[in-house]
Amino acid sequence: MSLLSVQNLSLSIGPLSILKDVTFSIAPGEIVAVTGESGSGKSMTALAVMQLLPDSARTSGHIMLGDEELTAQSEKALCAMRGNCVGMVFQEPMTALNPLHPIGQQVAETIRMHAVMPKAEAEAQAAAMLTRVGLPQDRFPLSRYPHELSGGQRQRVVIAMAIARRPRLLIADEPTTALDVTTQAKILDLLKDLVEEFDMGLLMITHDLAVVADMADRIVVMRKGEVVEQGDTKHLLAHMQHPYTKALFAASQHQVDLPNAEDGHAAILSVQNAVRDYALPRTKLFAPRTFHRAVKGISFDIHQGERVGLVGESGCGKSTLTRAILGLEPLQDGSITAFGTPVAPDMPAQARIKTQVVFQDPYSSFNPRHKVGRILTEPFHLVDTPPTGAALTQIIGEVLTDVGLQPSEAQKYIHEFSGGQRQRIAIARALITKPELIIFDEAVSALDVSIRAQILDLIAELSRRHNLAYLFISHDLSVVRSVTDRLLVMQNGEIVEQGETQTVFTTPQHPYTQTLINAAPVLPDLTALRDKTETAHAPA
Amino acid sequence: MLRYTLKRALSLGLSLVVASLVIFFVIEVVPGDPASFMLGLNAQPDTIAALRSELGLDASKLERYLAWVGGMVQGDFGTSYTYRTPVTEMIGDRIWVSLPLALYALTLSTLIAFPAGIYAASRRGKPGDMAVMGATQLGVAVPNFWFAMMLVLIFAINLRWFSAGGFVGWEKGIPAAIKSLTLPAIALALPQSAILARVMRSALLDVLGEDFMRTARAKGLTRRQALMRHGLRNALIPVLTIIGMQFSFLLAGAIIIEQVFFLPGLGRLIFQSISARDLIVVESVVMLLVFLVILVTFLVDLAYAAVDPRLRSRT
Numbered sequence: 001m002s003l004l005s006v007q008n009l010s011l012s013i014g015p016l017s018i019l020k021d022v023t024f025s026i027a028p029g030e031i032v033a034v035t036g037e038s039g040s041g042k043s044m045t046a047l048a049v050m051q052l053l054p055d056s057a058r059t060s061g062h063i064m065l066g067d068e069e070l071t072a073q074s075e076k077a078l079c080a081m082r083g084n085c086v087g088m089v090f091q092e093p094m095t096a097l098n099p100l101h102p103i104g105q106q107v108a109e110t111i112r113m114h115a116v117m118p119k120a121e122a123e124a125q126a127a128a129m130l131t132r133v134g135l136p137q138d139r140f141p142l143s144r145y146p147h148e149l150s151g152g153q154r155q156r157v158v159i160a161m162a163i164a165r166r167p168r169l170l171i172a173d174e175p176t177t178a179l180d181v182t183t184q185a186k187i188l189d190l191l192k193d194l195v196e197e198f199d200m201g202l203l204m205i206t207h208d209l210a211v212v213a214d215m216a217d218r219i220v221v222m223r224k225g226e227v228v229e230q231g232d233t234k235h236l237l238a239h240m241q242h243p244y245t246k247a248l249f250a251a252s253q254h255q256v257d258l259p260n261a262e263d264g265h266a267a268i269l270s271v272q273n274a275v276r277d278y279a280l281p282r283t284k285l286f287a288p289r290t291f292h293r294a295v296k297g298i299s300f301d302i303h304q305g306e307r308v309g310l311v312g313e314s315g316c317g318k319s320t321l322t323r324a325i326l327g328l329e330p331l332q333d334g335s336i337t338a339f340g341t342p343v344a345p346d347m348p349a350q351a352r353i354k355t356q357v358v359f360q361d362p363y364s365s366f367n368p369r370h371k372v373g374r375i376l377t378e379p380f381h382l383v384d385t386p387p388t389g390a391a392l393t394q395i396i397g398e399v400l401t402d403v404g405l406q407p408s409e410a411q412k413y414i415h416e417f418s419g420g421q422r423q424r425i426a427i428a429r430a431l432i433t434k435p436e437l438i439i440f441d442e443a444v445s446a447l448d449v450s451i452r453a454q455i456l457d458l459i460a461e462l463s464r465r466h467n468l469a470y471l472f473i474s475h476d477l478s479v480v481r482s483v484t485d486r487l488l489v490m491q492n493g494e495i496v497e498q499g500e501t502q503t504v505f506t507t508p509q510h511p512y513t514q515t516l517i518n519a520a521p522v523l524p525d526l527t528a529l530r531d532k533t534e535t536a537h538a539p540a
Numbered sequence: 541m542l543r544y545t546l547k548r549a550l551s552l553g554l555s556l557v558v559a560s561l562v563i564f565f566v567i568e569v570v571p572g573d574p575a576s577f578m579l580g581l582n583a584q585p586d587t588i589a590a591l592r593s594e595l596g597l598d599a600s601k602l603e604r605y606l607a608w609v610g611g612m613v614q615g616d617f618g619t620s621y622t623y624r625t626p627v628t629e630m631i632g633d634r635i636w637v638s639l640p641l642a643l644y645a646l647t648l649s650t651l652i653a654f655p656a657g658i659y660a661a662s663r664r665g666k667p668g669d670m671a672v673m674g675a676t677q678l679g680v681a682v683p684n685f686w687f688a689m690m691l692v693l694i695f696a697i698n699l700r701w702f703s704a705g706g707f708v709g710w711e712k713g714i715p716a717a718i719k720s721l722t723l724p725a726i727a728l729a730l731p732q733s734a735i736l737a738r739v740m741r742s743a744l745l746d747v748l749g750e751d752f753m754r755t756a757r758a759k760g761l762t763r764r765q766a767l768m769r770h771g772l773r774n775a776l777i778p779v780l781t782i783i784g785m786q787f788s789f790l791l792a793g794a795i796i797i798e799q800v801f802f803l804p805g806l807g808r809l810i811f812q813s814i815s816a817r818d819l820i821v822v823e824s825v826v827m828l829l830v831f832l833v834i835l836v837t838f839l840v841d842l843a844y845a846a847v848d849p850r851l852r853s854r855t
Contacts, residue, residue: 052757075762083760090758095751098770100848108770110759145849161759 050245087162104142152183210521238455265304273334312490362422373410420451648729658741679734784840
């Protein structure tokens with residue numbers, strides 16, 4: 001008998017149909033991954049199982065937990081079920097905890113909601129659970145507040161809260177998406193161990209197919225509210241039927257056709273012993289100021305037409321370095337030279353023309369009240385005599401065509417575009433001054449895999465067409481691997497390893513690079529998998 | 541926490557010094573000499589000079605500032621130019637009307653606003669929310685003296701439950717004194733509670749959208765439990781800020797209400813002293829109010845830290 005059985009679940013909010021006839025089940029001790037791109041309805045499926053849907057949602061179909069029909073339960077019965085029989089872990093550990101309560105109290109709250117016991121006993125249980133998820137009491141006492149913990153540690157607290165009552169079913173909605181790769185690997189291991197130890201069912205929602213392939217016993221692929229394909233992980237990967245599943249995997253493994261780099265060009269960007277300090281708040285009233293050194297004497301060059309990757313985990317100083325290269329913040333020591341001009345916050349505006357930047361979030365990096373045409377021409381304030389009239393219209397048309405959009409789209413507002421189109425507009429904005437160097441700061445991290453593949457192709461194509469050099473900053477190793485010639489690995493404000501991208505990936509020298517590469521989840525080799533399943537099924 | 545408190549206390553002391561300097565010198569440059577004002581238009585120059593020296597107005601500015609501050613520290617606010625009575629005594633009589641009135645009004649306003657704001661937030665968009673929001677709209681729009689007149693008409697003239705004005709004094713017993721402050725306190729509290737209820741509602745609605753509220757529901761808390769245990773305290777920061785500002789306003793901003801109810805409060809004292817160019821009284825009352833306002837700000841800062849552990853650890 002299955003632990004959770006969802007049958008013909010349909011859900012609509014107002015006129016909008018969110019889920020259509022979703023059917024799947026989870027057995028005790030089984031890990032089922034629901035995967036798909038944004039808007040596929042995977043998170044709504046999770047919330048439907050918790051019965052924590054928005055008030056305006058209308059559902060039909062069945063959600064059975066054991067032999068109980070959840071859709072028919074009273075709110076009181078559902079409250080008794082949530083946290084007790086079903087636990088849930090959310091995506092964003094930074095905001096999933098109440099900032100005003102100590103972690104011990106938050107874990108003990110789950111316990112005391114569902115069992116009558118003295119406070120001390122609940123706290124003892126909470127302490128045991130926190131220790132189990134890797135937060136031992138000597139270093140992480142119950143009195144710690146969430147803001148005193150890192151993202152990974154907070155996610156452990158959220159997990160402890162969710163499993164404190166040893167629920168039969170655990171739902172994890174993108175539990176590692178907000179975490180660094182090394183932390184992600186540890187949290188995924190923890191979840192796997194817990195499933196085994198408690199014999200829980202795990203419903204895991206994730207967009208990351210590499211994580212899915214690694215973790216799940218079974219996969220459910222969703223698209224626009226419908227299940228397009230499901231089955232045993234190995235079998236499904238080896239014998240994908242639905243075109244969407246195939247497209248999704250193809251996009252995840254997408255290799256960019258990068259034009260060969262030409263050797264022997266002059267350096268256009270030169271970073272020499274760059275040092276960047278941040279003042280820390282004074283600990284004593286009259287004590288001398290102390291500083292945090294975010295960038296510790298970094299040196300590297302980028303040559304004309306060269307594609308350089310920069311990887312490292314959050315807090316390693318990537319963003320600080322980016323701001324210094326863009327001349328937004330001053331260095332405390334060393335120097336940065338771009339196109340022969342020293343880079344500093346007070347550099348002349350014209351010197352900024354040849355270096356442009358594309359940021360991560362396509363939703364918040366535009367002014368929503370401006371039309372695309374105006375957004376695109378913003379960099380022209382760096383130019384003494386900006387083009388006007390027909391010449392301007394022509395340039396706007398050219399860059400829009402360059403990034404695969406129509407010239408007429410200059411008249412639209414930014415909310416009329418999808419995330420992928422917005423990122424194309426961001427690239428067009430960077431291209432309009434005909435730069436020779438573009439900084440891509442996590443420029444594809446917020447995009448779905450299929451869109452990401454298209455944008456990566458566009459970047460490769462543009463680098464060929466315009467002989468562009470770029471610095472591609474990302475936490476995602478698989479992306480950096482396909483679009484760069486040379487790779488810098490950054491840790492704690494230092495570059496610990498650099499070299500040709502393929503060489504660094506195949507024979508990493510520094511222990512940190514090795515850890516990073518080992519921690520990154522990878523998609524299995526599908527042909528090998530196919531052979532294996534075929535031999536297994538072949539008659540003896 | 542101790543370091544945070546000391547820092548706030550230091551900032552309180554500095555604010556007081558700066559405030560006393562500003563008050564003293566601003567009032568000094570206001571045109572109008574108290575001595576010539578007191579003696580009338582036909583006074584002889586030498587009589588004015590004599591009075592000036594008697595009042596201590598001929599000393600240098602620095603000497604007078606130091607004497608003023610030094611006196612205040614010892615509880616001596618000087619002598620009123622007009623009434624020739626110690627300012628300390630004049631303030632003493634009135635502060636025991638104004639301070640209890642402000643606290644009374646603030647308590648009422650909080651007691652009305654909290655339930656109203658919480659109720660409206662928990663029924664967002666439903667008829668209950670709209671009714672509360674409509675009522676607060678009215679409360680913000682209608683001036684408090686109109687409420688005051690209506691209260692007098694209904695409860696004093698028609699029902700005869702309260703007297704229409706005046707203050708019986710604390711020597712008549714606490715219940716009698718509180719009774720005579722009740723109508724003015726209600727008139728002051730109604731508009732304030734309308735504002736506070738709106739702030740409470742919007743702060744709570746912001747918090748209700750936070751991820752940790754969803755986490756709380758996933759742990760098995762009911763909507764109401766999640767709101768009370770996790771929502772309320774997180775919504776308190778903006779509400780505390782408004783409460784602090786309202787207390788400052790209620791202390792000195794009750795001039796009209798004091799007039800309507802014939803209450804001998806600080807507002808009326810300031811008004812009369814300004815009309816009479818009684819600078820020493822104006823200076824002293826303003827300084828006292830500034831002190832109370834800064835003290836309230838300090839207490840609100842401490843309340844922030846009590847609510848939010850992130851402020852405690854940040855130094």
